[in-house]
Amino acid sequence: MISTKKHIQQLAALLLAKGITDIVISPVSRSGPLVHTLATHPKFNCRNVVDERSAGYFAIGLSEAIRKPVALVCSSGTSTLNYSPAVAEAFYRNIPLVVLTADRPPYWIDQLENQTIRQNNIYRDFSKKEITLPLNETEKDLWFAGREINECLNVAISENPGPVHINIPLEEPLHDLLDENLPETKVIEATKTQSILAETELQKLAEKFNHSEKILILAGQQYPNQQREKLLAEISEKAGAVVLKENLSNLNHPQFCGIPDLLITSLLAEKSKNFHPDLIITFGGSFVSKPLKQFLRKNKPAAHWHISKSNQHADTYQSLTRVINATPEILFEQLLSQLESKGKAFYKNWKNQEKKAAKLRDNFVDETGFCDLKVFRKIQKFIPENSVAHLGNSSPVRYALLFEAAKNVQYFSNRGVSGIDGSLSTAVGFASESQKTNTIILGDLSFFYDSNALWNKYIGNNLRIIVIHNGGGNIFSMIKGPGESPAFREHFFTENKFSAKGMAQTFGIDYFSASNETELESELPHFYSDKQQKAAVLEIFTDAEVNSKTFRELFKKVKLSN
Numbered sequence: 001m002i003s004t005k006k007h008i009q010q011l012a013a014l015l016l017a018k019g020i021t022d023i024v025i026s027p028v029s030r031s032g033p034l035v036h037t038l039a040t041h042p043k044f045n046c047r048n049v050v051d052e053r054s055a056g057y058f059a060i061g062l063s064e065a066i067r068k069p070v071a072l073v074c075s076s077g078t079s080t081l082n083y084s085p086a087v088a089e090a091f092y093r094n095i096p097l098v099v100l101t102a103d104r105p106p107y108w109i110d111q112l113e114n115q116t117i118r119q120n121n122i123y124r125d126f127s128k129k130e131i132t133l134p135l136n137e138t139e140k141d142l143w144f145a146g147r148e149i150n151e152c153l154n155v156a157i158s159e160n161p162g163p164v165h166i167n168i169p170l171e172e173p174l175h176d177l178l179d180e181n182l183p184e185t186k187v188i189e190a191t192k193t194q195s196i197l198a199e200t201e202l203q204k205l206a207e208k209f210n211h212s213e214k215i216l217i218l219a220g221q222q223y224p225n226q227q228r229e230k231l232l233a234e235i236s237e238k239a240g241a242v243v244l245k246e247n248l249s250n251l252n253h254p255q256f257c258g259i260p261d262l263l264i265t266s267l268l269a270e271k272s273k274n275f276h277p278d279l280i281i282t283f284g285g286s287f288v289s290k291p292l293k294q295f296l297r298k299n300k301p302a303a304h305w306h307i308s309k310s311n312q313h314a315d316t317y318q319s320l321t322r323v324i325n326a327t328p329e330i331l332f333e334q335l336l337s338q339l340e341s342k343g344k345a346f347y348k349n350w351k352n353q354e355k356k357a358a359k360l361r362d363n364f365v366d367e368t369g370f371c372d373l374k375v376f377r378k379i380q381k382f383i384p385e386n387s388v389a390h391l392g393n394s395s396p397v398r399y400a401l402l403f404e405a406a407k408n409v410q411y412f413s414n415r416g417v418s419g420i421d422g423s424l425s426t427a428v429g430f431a432s433e434s435q436k437t438n439t440i441i442l443g444d445l446s447f448f449y450d451s452n453a454l455w456n457k458y459i460g461n462n463l464r465i466i467v468i469h470n471g472g473g474n475i476f477s478m479i480k481g482p483g484e485s486p487a488f489r490e491h492f493f494t495e496n497k498f499s500a501k502g503m504a505q506t507f508g509i510d511y512f513s514a515s516n517e518t519e520l521e522s523e524l525p526h527f528y529s530d531k532q533q534k535a536a537v538l539e540i541f542t543d544a545e546v547n548s549k550t551f552r553e554l555f556k557k558v559k560l561s562n
């Protein structure tokens, strides 16, 4: 069945033509024409998530899992605003969301009409394109709407995607249907291109690269990419370049350096220039590590190249000298053919420093009592091989910086804008289309904030939720500043005495808990056992003061280790 409304028929036909068939709908009457048309068509896969904030993040996770655009459908009014956090996250991470919002006809806006707000360009600063469809269905209106929809969807399926918004004013009747197929609709194709470097540009870059003795390549957040990984390892080997990664970079070659927070902290007081790069090359999304930013802003390299398909002038380290509009693979492949072999002194300095920091950490963690740090090491050892891990903001993603990635595990996190409001929903959306075990590690405040993530029927049996319950926002006592304030306990830490147990019960999820090392060691094998055929929560209780003290002590030790 399809709606009688021609714009809706056209939109559905174009979604299909562009291969955008995964849809997340939040219940609504106003977008009835769209819901009828999509939900009854065999080629669309529609899910239903009530809370639009959660639905938006669910769609992000889904898109990450299937590596395709996902469309969202909601009503008019505040439901559209509830997508905003996910739209912003998607914008800063180039995730293709197609947001379809129902609206009242324009003549009812600001007229004391029900559930009506100004929806035109509502995500103005966080979307790649926004359009409002015309109300009328004349040939000219349909031609205009068709062109605009094509453009939006072409952004979503492009190599450089992001969220797009199609606002759809709808006149009653909303529920009239036809027993017909979708109409033939004009499709405007977008041609995929690949930018390669012009020969003269390549010579310039190769010359600079070959003359730089100390090259640091920073791999930001990205999807796993074997070809990229292989090329990077070759470059590092040939040019003695250091490749620094975080777990979210999803790069595992032993040639690369990891554990950036510890490694860089150990360098902050380092006086010698042996570790200071003269050329840095960056690509991918953001880096979590704060010490890295401190280190590079203090010791600015002479040159910084940022590789960006969207020509983004990301000057994170205040030393940007060049933007390269290509994919990292193309640049690395072209560069490799021009590289001269170089000494490895710089690389060895970094690698040795990494080894020293890891050893110090291991000794320290062995000796420490039960705390978040210890919990993280235990979890990292138990996460199954060939699985997916989602890291909540903010201390889980930071603890992950202190440990090597678990073997053959892919890492994800909402680091576009680092909200605590959608980590669980994103993981739920991802796990719903993943064949692998999906672990989400998040704090207690983050879990409660986004507990509506569990309020849908797509909770996969492969989902494992680890709640690090340290009684509030422990991150605020780990970073400098809030801890000294008289308002700390009430307004920064925000003491949380609720347990995740009741929440798990409400949503029919199995519950495990641990309050010490022995319990944790005995629960983790059950939590991850093949016999555990249902989604499960493992709530781990730790003491916030012990956590902060231990965390600080570790960094103090690392700092003094030089």
Ligand SMILES: Cc1ncc(C[n+]2csc(CCOP(=O)(O)OP(=O)(O)O)c2C)c(N)n1
Residues within 6 Å of the ligand: 393, 394, 395, 396, 418, 419, 420, 421, 442, 443, 444, 445, 446, 447, 468, 470, 472, 473, 474, 475, 476
């Ligand atoms: C939507 C949103 N609101 C507020 C913040 C600020 N914030 C960052 S971390 C944090 C506390 C997190 O507490 P919890 O989830 O318990 O993790 P912990 O730091 O205790 O490990 C808050 C409120 C944020 N990042 N996102």
Ligand SMILES: [Mg+2]
Residues within 6 Å of the ligand: 443, 444, 445, 468, 469, 470, 471, 472, 473, 474
């Ligand atoms: Mg907490």
